[in-house]
Amino acid sequence: MTTTDPTVRALTVYTTVAAALSARIFLTPGTSGDYVIFLEPWYRHLSAHGGFRALADPGFSDYNVPYLYLLAALTYLPLPALAGIKWLSVLFDLALAYYTFRIVTRLRPVPSRAGFGAAAVVLFLPTVVTNSGWWGQCDAVYAAFLVGGVHHVLGRRPWWACAFFGIALAFKFQAVFLFPFLLVLVLVGRVPWRSLLAVPGAYLALDVPALLLGADPWRLLTVYARQTDTYQLLSLQAPSVYEFVSVPGDTGPVRTAGVLAAGVLVSLLTGLAVWSLRRGRSGAPDAAPGAPGLTDTHVVLLAACSAIVVPFLLPSMHERYFYVADVLSVVAAFVLPRRLWYVPVLVQLASFGSYLKCNSAELAPYLSMPAHSALMLLALVAVLRTTVRELSRGPQAPAEAGRPAVSPTAAAPART
Structure with a gap:
């Protein structure tokens, strides 16, 4: 029986999933401050006010209604609040692993176990395990839709990709961290402009059930505007550039300047990516028509860059806001293992270190947020450097990604 035997593969998958779920079962009895202060009271409010009927006035929570739909559904099940809330997120951990498997398998069909390895790593990432x-x-909910959106981009399904981005945005505002990546795809023609209609379409469609229950439309449309005014600190234990900055007193002007600076830098990086791609030769083995020089490897690298750059530059970020970067850094490392194998290690050291700084009173005195930010900066530089090099290579698919580089001339059919 070989390693490619279907029975062996199935046994490996089941064993991996069982081990991942066991790790989460071990952690399930623990309660966090966020659960006690936010999640449990929201659940109790929904349960006491008729489940879905309570969404006629969603003001008891500062989250958008799609996640509240899921919490409301839990109130009808014979599950303790703590277990139900946690295992809801665990289901999306599995969805994250699934889309990771699909992406890596697409880009690295040889060896076939690369996709399984990437999915297993994602399932056992310390940040993913402890988050849920x-x-x-x-x-994991919004991240699963974002990674699923990347998967649909690779599959040439732009409408599905944009719909997934819209669903992710409806769950969490942090979905915007991948929107610069989406903009690059639109500007180079990989995603048609009209497909962007699916983003607000999916977002607004998820508001419809709450509207039918009597929710205030204005409150639903402005939920994220209220969230952005909640926190005034430059950094909330996030491994970002603001851990190197100390501002006494009012941080408002610095936060405003930080948002503007982040917008300018992200715009410059977006323009640089588009310019580099348009300089590339058309006819790549895996390039879409109208997307000169854009390969599937470029897509993954650009997504990973966006997931790290945006939260690193924006002020008032939380420690959990590098969650998508945690996952996409693994995907990028499995696509280009010889060049990026260490990037997920740096990202995890930075990201999980900030988790511990925030939640572990015993370890917090020994952890340095500037050090974690320096690790995230190293990961960012590594991904940016590799992305620039790949863009400068043109449309040839790297041999490291599981298939030999093929020139457009060699790949073209002979004229008759």
């Missing part, structure tokens, strides 16, 4: 299993947070 201990913290009870729902970052």
Whole structure:
């Protein structure tokens, strides 16, 4: 029986999933401050006010209604609040692993076990395990739709990709971290402009059930505007550039300047990516028509860059806001293992270190947020450098990604 035997593969998958779920079961009894202060009271409010009927006035929560739909559904099940909330997020951990498997398998069909390895790594990432299993947070929900959107981009399904981005945005505002990546795809023609209609379409469609229950439309449309005014600190234990900055007193002007500076820098990086791609030769083996020089490897690298750059530059970020970067850094490392194998290690050291700084009173005195930010900066530089090099290579698919580089001339059919 070989390693490619279907029975062996199935046994490996089941064993991996069982081990991942066991790790989460071990953490399930733990309660975090966020659960006690936010999640449990929201659940109790929904349960006491008729489940879905309580969404006629969603003001009891500062989250958008799609996640509240899921919490409301839990109130009808014979599950304790703590277990239900956590295992809801665990289901999306599995969805994250699934889309990771699909992306890596697409780009690295040889060896075939690369996709399984990437999915397993994602399932056992310390940030992914603790986010759902201990913290009870729902970052896996919006992240699964974002990674699923990347998968649909690779599959040439732009409408599905944009719909997934819209669903992710409806769950969490942090979905915007990948919007610069989406903009690059639009500007180079990989995603048609009209497909962007699916983003607000999906977002607004998820508001419809709450509207039918009697929710205030204005409150639904402005939920994220209220969120952005909640926190005034430059950094909330996030491994970002603002851990190197100390501002006494009012941080408002610095936060405003930070948002503007981040917008300018992200715009410059977006323009640089588009310019580099348009300089590339058309006819790549895996390039879409109208997307000169854009390969599937470029797509993954650009997504990983966007997931790291945006939260690193923006002020008032939380420690959990690098969650998508945690996952996409693994995907990028499995696509280009010889060049990026260490990037997920740096990202995890920075990201999970900030988790511990925030939640572990015993370890917090020994952890340095500027050090974690320096690690994230190293990861960012590594991904940016590799992305620039890949863009400068033109449309040839790298041999490291599981297939030999093929020139457009060699790949073209002979004229008759």
